[in-house]
């Protein structure tokens with residue numbers, strides 16, 4: 001009698017603790033949120049100055065982050081503050097920063113802005129550690145690296161960061177022919193394609209074109225209407241956005257002309273730069289491999305600091321709707337338990353990763369991303 005009661009009591013304890021354990025596991029698994037985000041650098045100067053830019057920007061380096069761009073990332077860092085990053089004193093815990101960054105100067109400057117916003121009390125220590133562990137691998141000048149490490153990062157825009165280079169950079173520049181020479185042939189093929197030639201003519205027949213061309217001509221008087229292409233208009237519009245963000249009132253474009261140029265941007269991003277399978281493989285292999293590692297890894301937050309080209313390469317296969325990333329834009333995979341959702345600028349996107357378009361499972365997402373991972377990128381790119 002005693003022994004069976006005893007056995008029963010033990011059994012009850014085992015059952016209750018098993019149930020509790022299963023329930024507890026389920027709760028923590030469900031509640032656990034993971035974020036994997038892709039952040040674009042902030043506002044910059046135009047990459048190449050035309051005569052008008054030369055007057056407006058004077059000695060400011062082309063393609064560099066501006067003070068306003070720095071502030072954008074600082075604000076983004078501030079709005080990213082969550083308990084996860086901090087110890088009891090409110091200092092960021094270095095080990096929690098699972099960040100990767102392009103070493104193009106405007107991205108490194110953006111990164112610093114972000115960390116200053118995220119870790120107001122100990123950004124200097126965090127940045128020194130990060131330069132030591134991450135950026136130093138890509139430094140080509142020991143003296144400049146030391147100078148940076150000894151600085152207090154209160155005036156980071158004084159460093160030009162030109163001495164940092166990634167030799168093999170498919171994670172940030174897989175879309176570029178400097179990494180994948182084969183892309184030059186693809187570009188050539190697209191530019192000679194009848195579909196492209198027709199589209200180019202079609203854009204130039206549109207009434208908005210005359211306004212755009214006039215403004216282009218004010219920026220560079222030696223431009224000839226016959227030689228204007230989608231590519232040139234895209235570059236011009238990119239520069240316009242830089243000038244606009246900086247507060248310059250030139251060039252001037254009506255809203256209609258801006259909408260027209262948005263269409264050109266979309267055509268260039270989605271029908272030229274990210275339309276062929278080799279372009280997808282080259283631009284996405286390492287990025288998607290990184291995402292899969294983050295999905296399977298232990299980090300709660302993983303951040304990637306890069307370029308609009310990276311976000312567009314992803315968007316071109318992840319969603320139907322063509323989007324244009326503004327400065328400091330954010331594309332995020334948010335994972336809750338087993339479910340994954342994609343957000344752009346904090347708005348939920350319908351994706352192509354599974355039939356239901358939202359709430360895809362981790363398994364579905366990984367399987368979808370794997371389609372764009374090439375096992376022999378070097379051969380494909382003819383390196």
Ligand SMILES: *[C@@H]1O[C@H](CO)[C@@H](O)[C@H](O)[C@H]1NC(C)=O
Pocket residue numbers: 049050051220221222223224227
């Ligand atoms: C101005 O346009 C001409 C003709 O397209 C081009 O050759 C030249 O490089 C342009 N100048 C600048 C500074 O962009």
Ligand SMILES: *[C@@H]1O[C@H](CO)[C@@H](O)[C@H](O)[C@H]1NC(C)=O
Pocket residue numbers: 336339358359
């Ligand atoms: C997506 O998943 C969330 C959390 O699991 C759930 O609350 C929501 O209702 C789901 N939405 C749809 C449309 O299934």
